[in-house]
Amino acid sequence: MDLQTIRTNSRYKLDETSASFWSNAELDTYINEGNRYYWMLLVQAQHPITLKESNLNLTSGTKTIALPSDFISARLLERVYASYTHPLKYFERFEEVNGTSTTSVSSEYLPSYRLEGSNLLLEPTPQVTETNGLLLTYFKRTSNMSSDTDSPEFDALYHDMLIDFCCVKAKEKEEMVGGGGTSLGSFQSSLSLKEQMFKEMIERSSIQRS
Secondary structure, X not given: OOHHHHHHHHHHHHOOOOOOOOOHHHHHHHXXXXXXXXXXXXXXXXXXXXXXXXXXXXXXXXXXXXXXXXXXXXXXXXXXXXXXXXXXXXOOOOOXXXXXXXOOOHHHXXXXXXXXXXXXXXXXXXXXXXXXXXXXXXXXXXXXXXXXXXXXXXXXXXXXXXXXXXXXHHHHHHHHHHOOOOOOHHHHHHHHHHHHHHHHHHOOOOOOOO
């Protein structure tokens, strides 16, 4: 479903097919809040739909590399060579000495890494410059839906949750500000059942032995 369809179906359940108490912009805010919430559950489950790859450049004398703007957390960082890739070790250094790499030969540079602010930090500092010398696999943020034709990034099988999530948020406002209306209990009950199924289904994306 796209944003317009989710909003329209939410209005059906709220019994307000034309904007009156709730504006379209307000319902869109609730829908996007739900979209972010369920995306976080997918990230927690390490669901593959939340993973993304990005090539990063090595620069001689520079130990920090800016992380992608949609970065949440790293799954794997690899050193890219001509015919293969080599996973790099994540290493938090507390007592060991750090320095600058003693080699300017690209094929001999194999650093460890850690995270600092919004950067990767390579140790030792490289003495090679190489385009796409690293490959980062990471869990990414999802984007807010702004256009009516935008759709959630997760499977359409679960989009009904966003309808119920929107309705619960809308009914919460009605009870606080509007002074009543239909109880939100039925919306919460419907949402809880769908969320439970969602959580159970995303726990494993494959049943193959590992």
